[in-house]
Amino acid sequence: MIPDHPPTRQEVDSIGAYAVPASALYGIQTQRAVELYPLGGAARFSDYPLLLDGMLQVKKAAARTNIETGAIEAALGEAIIRAVDGLLAKPRPEAFPVHAFHGGGGISFNMNINEVLANIANAESFSAAYGSYAPIHPNDHVNLNHSTADCLSTACHIAALTAFEGLSKEIKGLAADLDRLGAEWAPLRKLARTCLQDAVDIGFEDYLGGVAACLRINLARAAQDAEGLRHISLGGNIIGRSNDCDPDFFAHIIPVLNGQLAEAGCSAGLTRTDNLFAASQAHDRLVALAGSLDQTARTLIRFAKDLRLMASGPHGGFGEIRLPAVQPGSSAIPGKVNPTIPEFMVQCGMMACGRAAAVVMTADHGEMDYNPWEAVVITGLLDMIAILKAGVSTFRRNCVEGMQPDVARNTDNATSLLPSLIRLKQLKGYSHASFVAKEAAGDLAFVRRKVAEAEAG
Numbered sequence: 408m409i410p411d412h413p414p415t416r417q418e419v420d421s422i423g424a425y426a427v428p429a430s431a432l433y434g435i436q437t438q439r440a441v442e443l444y445p446l447g448g449a450a451r452f453s454d455y456p457l458l459l460d461g462m463l464q465v466k467k468a469a470a471r472t473n474i475e476t477g478a479i480e481a482a483l484g485e486a487i488i489r490a491v492d493g494l495l496a497k498p499r500p501e502a503f504p505v506h507a508f509h510g511g512g513g514i515s516f517n518m519n520i521n522e523v524l525a526n527i528a529n530a531e532s533f534s535a536a537y538g539s540y541a542p543i544h545p546n547d548h549v550n551l552n553h554s555t556a557d558c559l560s561t562a563c564h565i566a567a568l569t570a571f572e573g574l575s576k577e578i579k580g581l582a583a584d585l586d587r588l589g590a591e592w593a594p595l596r597k598l599a600r601t602c603l604q605d606a607v608d609i610g611f612e613d614y615l616g617g618v619a620a621c622l623r624i625n626l627a628r629a630a631q632d633a634e635g636l637r638h639i640s641l642g643g644n645i646i647g648r649s650n651d652c653d654p655d656f657f658a659h660i661i662p663v664l665n666g667q668l669a670e671a672g673c674s675a676g677l678t679r680t681d682n683l684f685a686a687s688q689a690h691d692r693l694v695a696l697a698g699s700l701d702q703t704a705r706t707l708i709r710f711a712k713d714l715r716l717m718a719s720g721p722h723g724g725f726g727e728i729r730l731p732a733v734q735p736g737s738s739a740i741p742g743k744v745n746p747t748i749p750e751f752m753v754q755c756g757m758m759a760c761g762r763a764a765a766v767v768m769t770a771d772h773g774e775m776d777y778n779p780w781e782a783v784v785i786t787g788l789l790d791m792i793a794i795l796k797a798g799v800s801t802f803r804r805n806c807v808e809g810m811q812p813d814v815a816r817n818t819d820n821a822t823s824l825l826p827s828l829i830r831l832k833q834l835k836g837y838s839h840a841s842f843v844a845k846e847a848a849g850d851l852a853f854v855r856r857k858v859a860e861a862e863a864g
Contacts, residue, residue, distance in 0.1 A: 410681050412716055413428055413429070413430075414428075414429040414430075415427060415428055416428075416429045416536075416537065416538045417538075418434055418435035418438075419435070420435050420436060420439075421437075422774070424722060424757065425438060425439060426438075427538060429537070430537070431525045431537065431859070432501075432502040432506070432522075432526050432527060432537065432851060433502055433522045433523050434502070434525075434537075434538060434540070435538075436514075436515065436518040436519075436522060436524035436528065436545075437504070437505060437515065437518060437519040437521075437522055437523075438514035439503045439654075440506065440518075440519070441504050441505065441506075442504070442506075442534060443509070443510075444506040444507055444509040444515070444766050445506070449506060449507055449508070449588060450506060451500075451503065451505065451506065451507060452503040452505040452506075452516055452519060453498075453500035453501070453502075453503040453504065454500075454507065454567070455785070455786060455789055456498060456562065457481065457507070457565075457566035457569050457570055457789065458566040458786075458789065459498075459503060459520075459524040459561055460495060460565075460566070461561070461562030461563070461565035461566040461569075462517070462520050462558060462559065462562040463491050463494055463495055463514065463562050464491075464495075464562070464565065464642065464664065464667060464668060464671070465553070465558045465565075465664065465675070466487065466490040466491055466520060466521075466549060466558070466737075467487075467488055467667060468493070468663045468664035468667050469551065469552060469553050469558075469656075469660065470483065470484045470485075470487040470488050470491070470549075470851055471488060471554070471667070472656050472659050472660045472663045472664050473551050473552060473658060473765070474658065475663070476567050476653060476655040476656055476659065476843050478551060478552060478653055478655075478656060479548060481550060482532075483528075483542060483543050483548055483748050484548075484648070485532075486528035486529075486531070486532035486533070487524055487525075487543065487548065487549055488527050488544060489528065489532065490523075490524045490528040490531065490532075491526040492525070492533075493527065493758075494524075494527070495671075497634060499523075499758060499857050502519075502523045502771035503519055503520075503523070504519075505519045505541055505771075505790070506785045507782065508782040509782060510684065510779075511779065512556065512559075512565065512777060512778075512779035512780075512781065512782075513555055513556075513557060513779075513781050513782045514555045514557040514838060515559070516555070516559060516782065517550070517554075517555040517558055517559060518545065518555075518835060521547075521549040521550050521593050522545045522624075522811065523546035524549045525540055525541075525543045525548070525549050526538070526546075528543045529542065529543050530550075544694050544775065551762065552644075552652040552653055552656040552660075553642075553644055553652060553656075553660075554640065554644040554645055554651070554691065555640045556643070556644065556645065556646070556687060556777065557639075557640045557644055558641070559781055559782075559785075560639065560640045560641075560686060560690070560781060561639040561640065561641040561664075561677075562780055562786075563690075563693060563784070563785040564636040564637070564638075564673065564677075564692070564693070565636075565673065565677075566641050566789060567636055567693060567785065567787065567788055567789065567792070568633055568636050568637070568671060568674040568792070569674055570631070570788075570789055570796075571630075571633045571696070571791040571792060572674070573703040573738065573792075573796055574792050574796045574799070575626060575629075575630060575633075577624075577795075577796050577799040577800050577803065578622055578626050578703065579623075579626065579800060580799075580803060581619075581739060581799055581802070581803050581807065581862055582619040582622045582626075584666065584808055584809070585615040585616070585618055585619040585622075585804055585808050586616065586619055587617075587706070588611070588615055588634055588807070588810075589610075589611060589612035589613075589614075589615035589619070592610075592611040592612065592615075592812055593610060593611070593612045593706040594610075594820035595610065595611050595812055595814060595817055595818070596608045596609065596610055596611075596612050596817065596818070597609060597610070597614065597727060597728075597812075597817045597820065597821060598820035598821055598826065599614070602733070602818045603826070605825040605826070606825060607825070607826055607829050608821035608826040608829075609821070611812060611817075615794055618706075618713075619661070619709050619816065620704070621706050622706060623706075625703040625706050626703065626704050628699045628702070629634065629699035629700055629703060629782070630694060630701075632692070632695040632696040632698075633696055633697045635692045635696075636692050636693070636696065637666075637676050637677050637678060638677075638678055638681070638687035638692065639661070639677050639678070639679060639680060639681040640679070640680050640687065640784060641660055641661060641664065641677075642656070642657040642660055642661070642679060643680075643683030643684070643687060645684060646684065646687045647682070647683035647684035647686060647687040647688075647776075647777040648683075649684070655735065661677055661678065661679055664677060665677055675755050682770075683751065684776070687776060687777050687778070688769060688773060688776060688777065688778060689773055689774075689778050690769065690770070690778055690780075690781055692850070693766070693781075693784050693785065694766055694769070694770050694784065695789065695790055696765045696768060696788060697762070697766040697767065697784075697791065698763065698767065699792055700759065700763065700788075700795065701759070701763035701764075701791075702792070703761055703795070704755075704756040704757075704760050704795060705756065705760065705846065707752055707755075707756050707795070707798065708752070708753050708756035708757065708791060708804075709806070710752075711749035711750070711751075711753045711756070712749070712753060712754035712800065714722070714745045714746065714749045714806070714810070715726070715749050718730045718746050718749075718810075722736075726813055726816050727812065727813055727816055727817055727820065728746070728810050728811065728812050728813065729808040729811045729812075729813060730746055730806055730809075730810050731748075731805060731810065732744045733747060733748060733805055733806075734743055734747060748801060748802055748805045749800070749802070749806060751798060751801060752798045752799070752801075752802040752806075754798075755794045755795060755797065755798025755799075756795070756798065758790075758794050759790075759791040759794045759795050759798075761792075762787040762790045762791040762794070763786070763787070763791055765783060765787045765800075766783065766784050766787040766788055767785075768790075769781075769783050769784050769820060773843060803834075808838075822855065823851060824847075824849065824854060827851070827854045827855055827858050828840050828843070828844050830858050831843060831854070831857060831858050831861055832850075834861040834862065835861050840856070843857050859861065
């Protein structure tokens with residue numbers, strides 16, 4: 408039996424003619440990209456809705472600015488704006504099938520949007536067939552006065568800013584959870600450890616407060632980097648040259664975009680970067696945020712691993728805290744419960760660090776006047792933000808908020824051999840405590856008796 412082939416339409420670009428599915432909202436350049444860059448299990452453009460929305464907002468602002476400056480007929484510009492609004496209100500993921508990373512510095516992202524907007528605008532406003540590109544053309548009208556470079560870069564900054572806001576709330580929430588637990592457990596002492604060996608006694612509030620402070624330090628650094636994303640390169644069309652767009656467009660596009668973003672409830676307050684050529688040569692602001700979040704991920708890994716250790720046991724481990732039991736821990740050992748939520752957080756942190764490594768590599772491989780790896784930068788950054796947000800969310804709600812200390816175990820640990828010797832040193836000095844330690848030869852009862860005598864005397 409001969410398989411059915413969906414009907415196609417023929418489109419032509421500077422390379423030649425190509426068959427595009429007849430019903431596709433996209434066009435020839437998108438179809439070429441789909442076939443040139445197979446997915447292989449990776450994500451599509453449509454899997455990054457914040458990036459897609461960011462680019463749509465830029466296209467809408469460009470159309471509006473072009474109308475205001477007289478660069479485009481009002482009827483054509485308004486048709487593009489209606490097409491954008493339709494996609495923002497009702498996403499059509501099937502229209503954006505391009506591989507999340509591809510050659511050409513993100514041009515396939517940009518042309519995918521240009522073609523879709525041209526086809527929707529022509530069909531819905533002028534009853535024109537898909538692929539006709541008349542009266543609205545993807546390049547001549549949708550892409551007017553901007554280019555892939557400044558449109559994609561601006562959209563990347565908008566998307567990363569928006570995504571970071573959600574992660575920031577979760578990390579702030581986790582730090583607040585730790586503050587609350589520290590206050591609730593404040594009277595309870597625990598055994599601190601250095602190099603995984605017994606050290607001194609501290610309060611749970613000390614330990615949990617330390618973790619919360621580390622998280623806030625990391626978050627403050629990341630928030631500062633995120634604020635830097637408000638500097639955008641829109642108007643620096645080709646390698647940062649501002650004279651590749653109309654001067655009136657250059658002067659008005661960012662205020663128009665800010666007003667539009669504010670209306671949509673999105674992060675606004677964007678301003679043009681001081682050096683458009685620097686923005687073309689490197690994506691340092693995005694890379695900086697990835698670096699800050701890499702450190703945040705490592706802090707979360709460390710804390711999650713600490714919880715695994717403190718909850719280890721129940722009889723052969725530390726046994727200092729009890730984590731909520733969320734699922735059976737073994738298919739063969741009855742009653743076993745594993746610290747699966749901290750382990751999930753560790754895995755999320757590892758995956759986030761891997762994305763950060765890929766993002767940082769792009770800074771090493773930009774050449775001359777344009778760094779073409781922004782697709783790797785933004786997909787890696789959005790991935791790591793999403794991964795960390797999911798990890799912290801379930802870590803908070805399914806582990807941290809419900810964990811409890813073992814009071815008896817911690818009380819016993821806090822007065823064990825080395826903490827007792829430290830107490831004796833405070834009372835009688837190092838030499839005296841060292842003599843008692845040698846005399847005791849590991850006899851905890853003997854050391855505790857000496858501490859009691861020193862406190863009484």
